[in-house]
Amino acid sequence: MAVQCRRDSAATATPTGLRFAFYGRVSTEDHQDPATSKGWQLLNAQALTSGHGRIVTEYFDVGHTRVLPWARRPDAAALVSALADPDRGFDAIVICSSERAFYGQQFATMAPLFAHYGVPVWLPELGGEVDPEIGAHDELMVLLGIIAKREVVRARMRARTSMTVQARDQGRYLGGRPPYGYQLVDAGPHPNRALARRGVRLQRLDIHPTNGPVVTWMFQQRLAGHSMARITRALNDMKIPCPAAADRARNPHRTAEAWTLTSVHSVLSNPRYSGRQVWNRQRTDHDLFDPDNTTLGHRDVMRRNTPDARVISEKQAHPALVSETDFVAAQAVRTAKNTPGRTYQLAGMLRCGHCSRVMESSWSNSRAAYRCRHGHSSATPRDPNRTPNAYVREDQVLAHLPALHLMRTDEDTAPDPVDAVARLRADGIGLIYDQAGRTVTADTEKKERVAIGR
Template structure:
C-alpha cells in the first residue's frame, strides 16, 4: 500500500479501474459500473488518468480462484469499455509491459466482500509494485518521498474491510430468518413443483403490492397431482426404481404429462430417471412447505443439503398429495434399492450371461451388506460376501459363499407353507395369539385413558376462561395467574396429543394376521417361474433373506401392510397364472389354485403390518 506512484514519461500517473457489482438479478450493472467509474474519476488528481477498465458481475464472497468466471456482463450494454475481470487485472499487473501502476476501486468492498480475499488481492498487487487505492479512503499520489505516511489509510481500509464483511454476514443471517418465516407462513419460493400450480396472493407490503408483486402458495394441479400420487404408490407398493417408474409413465404421456423445467428450452418431452427422482424426494407433497433443500451458492451449488438443514413449516400449509408416512416409506425404498436395478432379466451390460434370481434380496446378518452373485466354471450359482477390510466386522471371514439352489429350496418352502399354504394363519399365530391380544387390549385402554384426559383438559380450559369472564375484581396478579394456568393446560394438552399420536402409530404398525387372508392359497414353485414374474412377486412381498455364515442358516421374511397387501395379492395371482400346466411334484404337494382373477372380497385394512419369517438351514 505504501510507496510512491510511478509516473509515465509524460508525467501522468497511469491508473486501472477495478469494479464489481453483485449478481445480475439483484443489481443493475448499467447504472452501478458507470457510477463507480465516475466516483473514481472525481477522487483522482488531475495528473492521473484511467487507462484500463476491469470489472465483473458476480458475488464478492466467492473465493479468488472462482472469481472472474461469470459472463453476465455480456447480457448488458454497459457504457464502460471492459479489458477483462479480476484475474485479467492480476495477470496484466505481473507483466513488464503493463499499462498501469495504480489500481483504483470505488471502495474496498468492490474488490472482495471477505477481508481475506481483498487482502490477498492487495498483497499480490503490492508485491508486483502496484498500489491499490480506494476512492473513499485518504490517499496521496505523486512523489511523497521514501517515508510516505499511510497509517491512517491502512486503519481506514482495515476498518472498512471488517465493516463490509460484518454487513454481508448480518444481511445473510437476516435473510435466512426471513426465509424461515416465509416458509412457516406457507409461501412458496421459486417455480411451483410438479403436481402443484402457483396460487398468487397479494403481497402483504403495500409498496410491493402497488407494484404488482405477489407471493405464491401451492394448489394441487388437477392432472399432475394424481400423477404424483401414482408415482408414490408404485414406489411404496411395488418398490419400482426411478427408471422403471419413468418407463411406465412414458407409456401414456397424456395421462402423465412430463414436467417442464424452469428453462422450457431444456424440456426433453418425456419422463427420465432424474425427473422421477426429483418428485419422489420432494417433501412438499406432504402438505408441509420446505425450504433450503438444495445449496444455491458456493462450491456446492445445487447439491442437496443434509436433511437436518431443511426448514419445514410446523403445520401443513397446502393440500397434501401424500401422507408423511408414505413419503418416509418412499425414502426407505431408496435406501434399500441403492445400486440395485429394478428391471428383471439379464443385466444390460454386454458381458452379462446369467440371471441371479435372488439378487438384492439376500444379505449378510453380520455386515448387513447385500450378497453379490457369481458362478463357477461348472455353472453353479453362488451368492458371496466380500467386504473391504476396513468395513469387515470382527470375526467376519474375508469371503464366504452360499449356493443359490440351496437358498431357493428354503424360499420355496417358506412361500409354500408360511405365505400361500392353507395353514399359514395357524402357523403364524402359534404362540403369538395371547401376546398380541394382550398388547391390543393394552393399547386400547391407553387410548381411552388419553382421550378421557384430553376431554378433561379442554373442560378445565373452558372453565378457566369463564372464571375470567365473570370475575368481579380482576387484578394484574389474577390475570397473571390465569395466564400461567392456561400455559400449563396447553403444555399438558400438547403432551397428551403427542402420546395419542405415538400410540396410533403403534396401532397402524401392529401385527395383523388377517392380512394373510388377502393372499391366495396356492402353490408357487420358483423353479418354474421366470425372473420377469418372480421378481415383481418378491418386491410386492418385501422379501428379505438374511444369511448367517456361522450357523449356515437363512432367515426368510416378508412384510405385508394395509397399503401393499393388494399389490402382493395381484403379484401372487399373476405368478400362479404364469406357472406351466406341467407342475413340479414339490408344488403339487401344497398347491391349491385360486379361481381366475382372484381379488380379496374385502378392502384392505387401514392399518396393521405383518412380518412372518422362517428359519432354516
C-alpha cells in the same frame, strides 16, 4: 528500493498526471442495474483522482461476488494480468469502494503483487494511495476487509432466518421450480409495500390439471405395495411425460427422455405433496476451490439436507395431492435389503471388471452372492444387446482369497478365508471380478490375480 524506484518513474513518466485503471464490481444483477452501478462507481473514482490524473482504462466485473478472489473474477484477473505488461498503459489502480474489491484478507494477499509491479491502489477510504508500509493504512485495510466479510455473513444470516420464518409460519412459496404436479398461481400483492407499489405479487402452488392426478396415482400405487421400479415402468409404458418433459422451460438442463427411479423417488419422498410448504431441502457448502492453493477461495457446492434440517410450514399452504397420513405411510413402504441371518462378507469389496461399479449383494439359492447390472435396473425395458449381468457366488471367491493373500505377501502360511477378508479390508484393498475370465484381481499396483474356476 527497486520497487519504490519503479513507482516513482511511473509517476514522473506522465507530466499531465497519473494514468489510472478503474476497477469496479456488481454482483446482484437482479437487484441492481449494472450500468447504473458502474456509472456511480466510476463517478466517485473520478472525483477521487481529480487533480492527480485521469482514468484511462476500465475493468468492471458483473455478476461475481466479492467472496471470489481476484484470480476468479474475469475483469479482476485481466487487470492482474495487465500488471505484468511493461506497456500496460496505466500507473495506478483506483477503486470506488474497498468492499467492492476486497473481502477478508484479499488485500493482504494482493498487496505484495501491487508493490512488486510498482502500481499503487487508490481508495476513497484513505483519500488517495494505500501504502501498506504505513501501519495505520495496513490496519485500516484489515478492518475494511473484516467489515466487508461481516456484511456478507450478516446478509446470509438475515436471508436464511427471514426465509425460515416465511416458510414455517406463513407457508409462503419462496421461489424455485414448482414440484411436478403443481403449477404457480397468483396469491395477491406482495406484503412489502414498496414492492407491491411496483406491481410485485406473491405466488402459491395449485394442482396442475394434468400432472396432479399422476402424482396421486403414484402414491396410491406405492401404498398398494408396488415397487418404485414397477411404478417407473408403468409410467413409461403409459407414455406419461417425465417431470423434465412436462415443464421443459424450467428444466432445460435435464434429460427429458423418460421416468427414472430417481425421479419417482423424488416425487414419493417430497412432503410438499401433503400440502405443506417445505424449504431448505438443499444447502450450499463452501468447499475449498483448490486445497493446495487456499488463496483461490471456495466454491459453492449444492448438497441435499437431511430431513431434520428442512423447514416445513406449520399449516397447509396449498392443496394437497396426498393426505399426510398416506404420505407418512408411503415413506414406511420399504423393500427389505438385509434379511436377518443373511450376511455378506465381501460387501463393498467387489467391483465389476466391466463397468467398475461396486457389485450388489444378492441372496440366491440360499447362498450369498454378488451381481452387477452395469447401471441397468428393472425400471427400464430389457435390452437384448446389452452386456449380461455379472454374477458370482461368495463361496467361490472366498475359497481363493487365501491364495491371493499369499501372492501379495511374503508369508509362508495362508490365512483362513475369513482372516484373509479381514486383512484385505484392513489394508484397504478391494477386489475386481472379471466375468469373462472368471478371475478375481487384487486392486493393488501389482494386480495379483487368481482364477476362481467354473
